[in-house]
Amino acid sequence: MRFPMRLPTALLIVTIATLPGCGALSALQGEPERDLFELRAPVALSCPRSRIGELVIEPPKTRGTLDSNRIMIRPSALQTQYLPDAEWGDTVPATLQRLLVETLSATGSFDQVGRAPLGLSGDVAMISEIRDFNVELSADGTLIRLSVQAQLVDEMDARIIARGDFAATAPASGTRTAELIPAFDAATRELVGQMTAWTLTAAGVNPDMCRQTRSAPVPD
Template sequence: MIRHLPVHAPHRARFALPLIAALALAGCLSIGDRAELAVYAPTVVLAVAEDTPRLERTLAIAEPSASNALDTTRIAVRPAPGRLQVYAGAIWSDTAPALVQAALVDALGGSGRFQAVVRPTDGVATDLLLRLDLRQFEAVYAEGAQHPTVIVDLHATLVDPRGRRVAASRRFRAEQPAVDEALDDVVPAFEAALGEIASTLLPWVLEHGTDTAP
């Protein structure tokens, strides 16, 4: 379900400044400026089969590392190859890395397949640490396309936080087409892509989480 604070009619594909300029502008927004924006907070619902095994471990999911272009609240879009811009009049409720972390903590935690799923900053002793590198989190227009495809691309490393031994490492990538160019139709594609990432990440962590010492 999308949670957002709309202040205009549904957003069509209005692109703002090139991303570098938009990042500089985002750091200068006042409270009054932010009131003119629609704020989107994507959520993820993860369906888990009843026969999915349970791992009696506590998993910590770190906030992903990301480039400056992604570590922002602006919603990235590529209207053409080599052009990275942002949607006008709208932002995420948090930076993209923080959104991805929150979505995965909620999804994997809600799966009921771990003793607990937390953030490293929660101050809880953990058995597993999931480190993430967010490489793409954007809507992309293919050549000649009328509607964008959302791409979420990240690299995951599962680590034993005590000995810092790497249990497994893998790249996860999801592509979900939007049904229209309006941002209200693009955000559900972000949710679907995050859900696809979570659904493939869960069994992978369950499989390789047993490779760390209990």
């Protein structure tokens, strides 16, 4: 009886690395260590009561390349890369959901703001899709670009209460991680601030009637 010939070790490694679903050779050696970063919510506001009791922030949707805790860089419109030495503490959708829950809950305008309803359903749900959450490289410099589409839906009759498109940018002084993260932080706080004001307005609250409850965070 003849047994299959055993492949040389080097050839076996190359074969594994090229199989569908398998990572490159570096994956066999373990993931590199990366610094973890978290983005902050904007300045906390205290606002009048809204006509919405319970607000549910659904997990934002996004494409696969952004549904990750890796920090995306786009050298061109068709190319995606990631920072090699840093990542977010959570996935991009989970990060945005956390910041929206934290910021809207702090306003005091709603009885409950959460990731899921307390009962079978909440009063209103925010459904959103992240379009951009990345570093954009061009001949003009380095720019953080964030954009989100969102809608508020009445859970009782599936009626759309409001739709909104939101975008925020912030220039970065360079391409090093230490230069990119503060710009991401500034753009994120602007984006969440836009979405908060829009949600309050749709809930019958005038954002101009809100007041700050703490000072603005100071960039690291």
